Structures are given as structure tokens and as C-alpha cells.
Amino acid sequence: MRAVDIIAKKRDGLALTQAEIDFFVQGYARDEIPDYQASAWAMAVFLRGMNEIETTALTLAMAHSGTILDLSSVAPLVLDKHSSGGVGDKTTLVVAPLVASLGLPVGKMSGRGLGFSGGTLDKLESIPGFRANLSTAEFVTQLKNHGIVVSGQTHDLAPADGKLYSLRDVTGTVACLPLIASSIMSKKIAAGAQVIVLDVKVGRGAFMKTESEAVALAELMVKIGHGVGRRVAAVISDMNQPLGNAVGNSLEVIEAIETLKGRGPKDFIEHCLAVASQLLLQAGTTKTENDARAKSSSALDDGCALTKFGEWIAGQGGNRRVVDDYTILPRAKIVEEISAPRDGFIAGINAEEVGLTIVDLGGGRAKKEDAIDPAVGAVFKRKIGDQVKRGEAIFSLHANDRAKFESAKMRLLAAFEIGDTRINPPPLIHRIIK
Amino acid sequence: MRAVDIIAKKRDGLALTQAEIDFFVQGYARDEIPDYQASAWAMAVFLRGMNEIETTALTLAMAHSGTILDLSSVAPLVLDKHSSGGVGDKTTLVVAPLVASLGLPVGKMSGRGLGFSGGTLDKLESIPGFRANLSTAEFVTQLKNHGIVVSGQTHDLAPADGKLYSLRDVTGTVACLPLIASSIMSKKIAAGAQVIVLDVKVGRGAFMKTESEAVALAELMVKIGHGVGRRVAAVISDMNQPLGNAVGNSLEVIEAIETLKGRGPKDFIEHCLAVASQLLLQAGTTKTENDARAKSSSALDDGCALTKFGEWIAGQGGNRRVVDDYTILPRAKIVEEISAPRDGFIAGINAEEVGLTIVDLGGGRAKKEDAIDPAVGAVFKRKIGDQVKRGEAIFSLHANDRAKFESAKMRLLAAFEIGDTRINPPPLIHRIIK
Numbered sequence: 001m002r003a004v005d006i007i008a009k010k011r012d013g014l015a016l017t018q019a020e021i022d023f024f025v026q027g028y029a030r031d032e033i034p035d036y037q038a039s040a041w042a043m044a045v046f047l048r049g050m051n052e053i054e055t056t057a058l059t060l061a062m063a064h065s066g067t068i069l070d071l072s073s074v075a076p077l078v079l080d081k082h083s084s085g086g087v088g089d090k091t092t093l094v095v096a097p098l099v100a101s102l103g104l105p106v107g108k109m110s111g112r113g114l115g116f117s118g119g120t121l122d123k124l125e126s127i128p129g130f131r132a133n134l135s136t137a138e139f140v141t142q143l144k145n146h147g148i149v150v151s152g153q154t155h156d157l158a159p160a161d162g163k164l165y166s167l168r169d170v171t172g173t174v175a176c177l178p179l180i181a182s183s184i185m186s187k188k189i190a191a192g193a194q195v196i197v198l199d200v201k202v203g204r205g206a207f208m209k210t211e212s213e214a215v216a217l218a219e220l221m222v223k224i225g226h227g228v229g230r231r232v233a234a235v236i237s238d239m240n241q242p243l244g245n246a247v248g249n250s251l252e253v254i255e256a257i258e259t260l261k262g263r264g265p266k267d268f269i270e271h272c273l274a275v276a277s278q279l280l281l282q283a284g285t286t287k288t289e290n291d292a293r294a295k296s297s298s299a300l301d302d303g304c305a306l307t308k309f310g311e312w313i314a315g316q317g318g319n320r321r322v323v324d325d326y327t328i329l330p331r332a333k334i335v336e337e338i339s340a341p342r343d344g345f346i347a348g349i350n351a352e353e354v355g356l357t358i359v360d361l362g363g364g365r366a367k368k369e370d371a372i373d374p375a376v377g378a379v380f381k382r383k384i385g386d387q388v389k390r391g392e393a394i395f396s397l398h399a400n401d402r403a404k405f406e407s408a409k410m411r412l413l414a415a416f417e418i419g420d421t422r423i424n425p426p427p428l429i430h431r432i433i434k
Numbered sequence: 435m436r437a438v439d440i441i442a443k444k445r446d447g448l449a450l451t452q453a454e455i456d457f458f459v460q461g462y463a464r465d466e467i468p469d470y471q472a473s474a475w476a477m478a479v480f481l482r483g484m485n486e487i488e489t490t491a492l493t494l495a496m497a498h499s500g501t502i503l504d505l506s507s508v509a510p511l512v513l514d515k516h517s518s519g520g521v522g523d524k525t526t527l528v529v530a531p532l533v534a535s536l537g538l539p540v541g542k543m544s545g546r547g548l549g550f551s552g553g554t555l556d557k558l559e560s561i562p563g564f565r566a567n568l569s570t571a572e573f574v575t576q577l578k579n580h581g582i583v584v585s586g587q588t589h590d591l592a593p594a595d596g597k598l599y600s601l602r603d604v605t606g607t608v609a610c611l612p613l614i615a616s617s618i619m620s621k622k623i624a625a626g627a628q629v630i631v632l633d634v635k636v637g638r639g640a641f642m643k644t645e646s647e648a649v650a651l652a653e654l655m656v657k658i659g660h661g662v663g664r665r666v667a668a669v670i671s672d673m674n675q676p677l678g679n680a681v682g683n684s685l686e687v688i689e690a691i692e693t694l695k696g697r698g699p700k701d702f703i704e705h706c707l708a709v710a711s712q713l714l715l716q717a718g719t720t721k722t723e724n725d726a727r728a729k730s731s732s733a734l735d736d737g738c739a740l741t742k743f744g745e746w747i748a749g750q751g752g753n754r755r756v757v758d759d760y761t762i763l764p765r766a767k768i769v770e771e772i773s774a775p776r777d778g779f780i781a782g783i784n785a786e787e788v789g790l791t792i793v794d795l796g797g798g799r800a801k802k803e804d805a806i807d808p809a810v811g812a813v814f815k816r817k818i819g820d821q822v823k824r825g826e827a828i829f830s831l832h833a834n835d836r837a838k839f840e841s842a843k844m845r846l847l848a849a850f851e852i853g854d855t856r857i858n859p860p861p862l863i864h865r866i867i868k
Contacts, residue, residue: 003604004604004605004606005606007477007605007606008606011477011480011481011606011607034469034470035468035469035470036468036469036470036472036473036601036604036605037473037604037605038470039470039471039473039474039477040473040474040476040477040605040606040607042474043441043445043473043474043477043478043481044477044481044606046445047445047477047478047481047482048481167470169438170437170438170470170471171438171441171470171471171474172438172439172441172442172445172474172478173445173474
């Protein structure tokens with residue numbers, strides 16, 4: 001088998017066999033196939049596509065390019081939840097302890113924020129002492145002892161994916177459904193979870209801008225998961241405006257804890273219950289959506305989820321006192337409320353622009369190497385559909401630099417669209433795909 | 435400007451601007467753009483195509499990636515003739531001295547054989563002493579003193595093309611019209627000729643297998659040439675059977691000299707006159723095809739072309755005695771005539787198979803690094819349309835190794851197709867494109 005023939009076959013629009021895909025991916029992972037062949041192949045895949053069988057083979061080949069975590073000795077069924085990335089998305093901080101408190105172990109390898117999209121690990125690391133980079137042994141121990149672990153991806157997990165992902169980034173081959181789907185699913189499969197719920201965001205503040213794109217990606221990932229024997233469902237959820245009210249690392253931790261205390265923003269609670277319910281249903285512990293929802297809801301109401309959150313944070317070295325004392329979190333020097341420039345109804349809050357503004361404030365990363373300021377961010381007091389009067393606060397802005405504060409203030413004000421007539425807020429959950 | 439954006443633009447099927455193409459090509463030539471971006475770009479070009487304006491810009495960018503030879507101080511009008519590669523194609527050895535003997539300077543940078551296709555330089559190097567690798571200064575001096583020079587491409591000629599060509603070879607992006615056309619034309623333009631006649635081969639023993647492919651390539655190259663102010667014509671000529679009778683380096687030199695003496699094979703003389711006529715017409719020294727043909731023909735008949743051949747060879751260090759004494763050329767140890775296995779009419783001689791057989795005999799290269807045995811080859815005594823009787827010689831085979839001889843004999847016999855009814859030989863010249 002020769003790499004050039006596999007490239008030419010895909011170039012001509014033919015389906016590759018599992019053996020060909022495996023040869024190519026393993027060869028690339030072992031540096032036997034050079035970057036310049038992999039990038040020509042990726043462009044051919046971009047323009048010619050891949051069918052589901054090929055995409056599944058690609059997913060498995062990338063998963064098997066490194067260690068496959070076997071968690072069966074820890075628990076028969078480990079749950080994972082993955083978000084395609086959004087603005088204000090602190091769902092894992094609520095859903096993971098929620099389902100873990102119901103006796104379902106959650107073992108998740110997570111990513112860091114890049115571009116307008118925040119990262120769960122960055123949020124968790126604003127809690128003093130929290131260790132987001134566990135070794136595989138530590139990951140397993142935490143899962144065994146506490147039934148919940150969220151940690152950074154280990155280096156030996158799907159290394160072919162990591163290599164290919166970096167290459168795609170600089171060769172114009174990112175926005176390709178089979179490559180995106182296989183990239184996500186290869187890591188999920190390598191990380192060992194048996195139950196996976198995918199939270200696929202759609203809208204202005206998501207990578208997928210249209211519902212049809214999001215649905216196509218979700219359906220493909222669900223099929224891949226089923227093809228390799230995992231229980232998978234996908235929630236297509238809205239990301240036209242930020243999720244919840246808080247955007248920024250410390251601020252989102254606070255909002256997550258408030259939610260665990262039953263005091264979260266309505267849209268965010270709703271979203272968490274939808275995702276948690278799918279996890280329960282896929283795990284098989286409840287049979288109906290209503291039951292799943294009721295169970296999830298009571299875990300928030302009775303404080304079990306909050307207790308599990310404290311246990312989890314402490315287990316990974318974090319200061320569990322954060323649950324009762326938010327002042328131990330990094331706080332911004334400048335905190336000001338910004339008011340509406342006119343009367344009207346909120347018609348839009350450009351989530352991508354919000355995300356990028358927080359990055360510029362220091363709360364996210366433009367490049368992988370960038371450091372993060374956990375204290376900065378914004379808390380929205382009005383969302384789409386809300387009425388507002390001129391002079392009323394519509395958001396508070398948290399910054400550590402006056403110039404950056406002023407610039408962010410202007411950008412966030414511009415991200416608001418205020419109209420004369422009341423419009424309905426967008427649906428939170430667009431669709432569930434199983 | 436960023437390379438990744440240029441790749442993405444082509445990926446999306448948009449036309450690149452001259453500035454974008456220039457940025458990409460010069461960046462690649464200077465190693466600022468890595469191979470993996472160039473190969474993704476080449477695949478996007480392969481699958482999305484390029485219009486004529488883009489292809490012309492690409493040609494110029496590659497030409498300008500190195501030295502552009504300015505021959506205007508040597509002669510106002512320098513001629514070049516390029517073949518797309520075939521089997522038994524020793525046309526340059528006849529046409530170059532022919533038109534040079536008519537006072538039209540020929541300055542040609544040529545290639546070496548690769549795969550089934552022979553190379554002019556390899557043929558010339560079978561003449562003892564002949565130097566095929568001249569410096570630029572030697573190239574110019576030979577052209578000034580003798581009005582004829584054929585030499586290997588210098589390293590500083592269109593280096594971006596050389597780099598891209600090697601990359602295309604291993605990334606499945608060879609068979610792409612705009613990339614092939616710009617590769618050929620960039621070298622021609624950099625080599626300084628004002629008049630270019632392209633001999634585009636079509637058929638079994640050519641890279642272009644169908645007439646429509648050959649015509650498309652020829653038309654594109656002619657348009658590129660016109661676009662940059664060169665006088666260009668293309669001859670679409672047949673390569674379904676070997677051109678002339680001899681295939682193999684020494685043997686082809688002998689056949690070329692015989693042709694210059696007026697004793698060449700009819701098809702080869704015809705071909706040479708067609709190509710020479712187009713050079714004369716493009717140079718503007720004759721107005722009609724008939725005049726051009728008559729002038730070319732008399733240069734062969736009156737010995738002028740032969741005299742110029744001797745002068746040329748001697749000027750580049752070769753032993754001009756070769757004109758009268760073929761024994762100074764390398765000769766094979768084994769020379770045998772092979773006879774027809776049955777009565778009938780020759781219906782086909784698979785030129786590609788002939789070319790590959792000669793490569794295996796040692797007369798060509800499978801890889802760039804391979805050494806060449808100039809003595810080996812075959813001389814055909816029957817061509818398509820000829821009648822043959824069982825036991826009559828149909829070709830002679832020249833080899834230096836008995837095992838290779840036997841294997842070549844079987845392959846060449848199998849390359850012959852002998853039928854029961856007389857068929858017409860294929861047309862020599864399919865079309866002229868100006």
C-alpha cells in the first residue's frame with residue numbers, strides 16, 4: 001500500500017477501505033507519512049467527502065493511534081458529555097455533579113478554550129488548587145473514589161487526531177463534517193466512556209451557524225458512536241446569545257454553583273436539565289423523558305448535586321469552600337454596570353462578539369499559548385425578549401485594565417440589538433438526535 | 435496575506451488573483467510556505483481547477499521564482515521546441531540543426547528521460563564527449579557562436595516549478611491540466627525563447643492518452659504563451675506506435691543522423707518537417723505552410739542541416755566524427771533480429787510497452803537516479819499497416835545481458851498486434867493549434 005495511491009483514490013471520489021484508512025492514519029501517527037501527504041489527503045476528503053463507513057473507520061483508526069482507556073474495571077458504565085463549544089457554556093460544571101449524584105459515574109476528558117469559545121478546564125482552574133491535568137492513574141482513581149472526574153486530555157489519547165487537527169488548522173481543511181465528527185468521536189472513544197451525550201451548539205456563537213449543519217454533524221457523530229457500540233445521543237441547543245448570564249471563568253463558576261443551589265438563570269437550568277435527562281435516558285436508569293427530568297430536577301433541589309460538586313472539586317485538589325464563599329475566586333479590580341442606551345426590547349446579543357470581547361479582555365485565548373485572566377468577564381442582566389428602559393443596567397463588566405474595560409464596554413453595547421417590538425427568545429433546545 | 439486563506443479560497447472554487455498566486459509561489463520557493471500547505475493547495479487546484487488567467491499568473495510566478503534568461507543580446511528571436519514526451523522521439527536532434535541551418539537560432543533547455551518516455555539529453559550524451567550540462571554562460575556562448583544549443587535545465591531556472599513538481603509526484607496531484615501546462619511553460623519562458631513550438635504527443639505511448647486531453651493541454655499552453663507575449667504553436671502528433679524505427683539512445687542518434695542525410699524513416703521525416711515548418715512560420719521567415727515545408731525539406735536534402743548538426747555537436751564537446759562513423763557510439767554486445775510469429779498485417783505496436791521494455795533493458799530510467807545504458811534498444815522493421823510474413827524480421831533487439839534480452843524479446847513480441855486485414859496507419863499529425 002502506498003500513501004500516494006490512497007490520496008489519489010480519495011481525490012477521484014472513491015470510498016477508502018478500512019485497511020487503507022488505517023494504513024494512512026497509523027502511518028501518519030508514526031511519522032512515516034509526511035505532513036504534505038496528509039494535507040493533500042485532507043483536502044481531497046474536504047472536497048470529495050467520506051461516507052459513514054469511512055468516517056467510522058477514520059474515527060477508530062485515530063482512537064487506536066494511542067491508548068484506549070478501559071474503564072470497565074472502575075465502573076460498568078461511565079458517562080461523558082461533550083459540547084461543541086459556545087459562549088457562557090458552563091454546563092459540565094452543573095451536569096457532571098448532577099448525574100454523578102444520581103449514582104452514574106462521569107469520566108470526562110475536556111478541552112481548553114480557543115477563540116470565542118470558552119473551555120471547561122479554564123473555568124475549573126479559577127477555583128484555587130483545582131488540578132485539571134491529571135495523569136491517567138489519577139483520572140482513574142478520582143473516578144473510582146468519587147464517581148466524577150473532569151481532566152485535560154492526556155498526550156497518549158488519539159495522537160493522530162491531535163496531529164491531524166493542527167495540520168487542518170493551517171491547510172484550510174477544518175470545516176469538513178467527517179473530519180470534525182471523527183476528531184471529536186475518536187477522543188471520546190479513546191477516553192473510555194460508554195455513554196456519550198453530545199451538546200451540539202447552533203447559532204451565532206457556535207461553530208455551526210445553521211441548524212442543518214448542526215443536525216448533520218450530530219447525526220454523523222451519533223451514527224459513528226452507534227457503529228462502535230456506544231450509547232450516544234445529541235442535543236442541538238441554541239447559541240445565538242450567551243448561555244445563562246455569566247461569561248468569563250470565575251463568573252461562570254459562580255453561576256454554576258448558584259444553579260446547583262437552585263438559583264441559576266432559567267435558560268441555563270433548562271439547558272442543564274435537558275442534557276442531564278439525555279444522559280440518564282442513555283444510561284438506562286430512567287425510561288421516560290419526564291422521569292429523567294424529574295430526577296435531574298430533584299437532584300438540584302435537594303442539594304445532592306451541590307454536595308457532589310464540592311466532593312469533586314476537593315477530590316481534584318480544589319478548595320471546596322468555594323461553594324459557600326465566592327470571594328476565594330479571582331476577582332476583577334474594575335466592576336461596573338452598563339446601562340441600556342435606549343428604551344426597547346432586546347432583539348439580539350451577538351454571542352460570538354461577546355466571546356471575542358471576553359478573549360480581548362484576557363478571559364480567553366486567541367492562540368493556544370495565551371495565558372488566561374480568570375477574573376474578567378460580563379454578567380448579562382437582560383436577554384433576548386426582555387424589555388429594557390434607557391438607563392437600566394443591561395450587563396455588568398468585570399475587567400482588570402481600564403483601557404480594555406472601555407473597549408469591551410463599547411463592543412458589548414454594540415453586540416446588543418435593541419428593537420421597538422417584543423420578540424420571542426430563541427428556542428433553547430432545537431432538537432434531540434438519538 | 436496568509437497562505438491558509440489562499441488555500442481556502444481555491445478550495446471554495448474561487449479564482450485566485452495574480453497577487454495571491456505570486457505570494458503563494460514565491461513564498462513556497464523561499465521555503466516560507468511549507469510543503470504541507472503547498473500540497474493542500476495543489477489538491478484544491480486539482481479538484482477545483484484554474485482559469486486561464488490564473489494559470490498564466492501561476493506560470494509567470496514560477497518562471498520568476500528564479501533567473502529569467504534574457505537572450506535578446508544574443509539574437510532578437512530565439513527558437514525553442516518542446517515535446518511532451520514519447521517513445522522513439524528524437525525530433526530535436528533533427529529539427530534543431532535543421533532550423534538553425536536556415537539561420538534561426540535554437541536555444542533549448544531540455545530534460546532527461548523518465549518512465550517510458552526517452553530524454554533528448556540522454557540521447558545526445560551517447561555521443562562521446564558531448565556535454566549536456568552547460569552553465570548559463572556556456573549556453574549563451576554556444577548559442578552566439580553556433581546558433582544552436584541544447585542543454586540541461588540550470589538549477590536557477592523556475593525553481594518553484596521544480597519544487598512543486600516533486601511534491602505533486604507524491605501527493606496525487608500530477609494529472610492536472612493547469613499544473614502541467616504552467617510547469618512546462620514556466621520553464622520555457624524562463625529559458626528565454628521568443629518562439630516556442632510544442633509537440634504534444636497523444637496516444638498509447640504518450641502522457642495524454644486521448645486527443646481531447648492533448649488538445650486541451652495544447653490550447654492552454656498556447657494561450658499562456660500568447661498571454662505573455664511569446665509566439666507559440668502546438669503540433670498534436672501521434673504516439674500510438676514508436677516514432678520512427680529506432681528506440682534507445684545510440685540507436686536514435688544513428689536514426690537522426692540518417693534522417694539528416696535524407697535516409698530517415700518516412701513517418702519520422704514527415705514529423706520533423708511538420709514541427710520545423712511551424713517553427714519557421716512562427717518565426718515569420720516564411721508565410722505559407724508550403725513554403726515552410728519546402729525550405730525545411732531542402733535543408734535536409736542539401737546537407738545544410740547535417741553540417742549544422744556536426745557543428746553543434748562539436749561546439750558542445752562531442753565527437754563530430756559520429757556523423758560518418760557510427761561505430762564510435764556505444765554498441766550492444768547482443769544484437770539479434772526477431773521475426774514475426776505469424777503472417778498478417780501489423781495492427782498495433784504498444785508504444786508505452788516498448789518504452790517500458792527499453793527502460794528495463796537499461797536504456798531508460800525508472801527512477802531519477804538510475805544510470806542509463808546508451809547502447810541498448812530496438813529497431814523496428816515493420817510499423818502499423820505493414821504486411822508481414824511469418825519468419826520475417828520485424829525488429830532487431832540490442833542488449834548487453836542475455837536474460838534481459840530474452841525478457842525484452844517476449845515483451846516486444848507481445849507489444850505487436852498482428853491481424854488478418856490491412857489497417858491504415860494512424861495519422862502522424864492530428865492537429866495544429868496556433
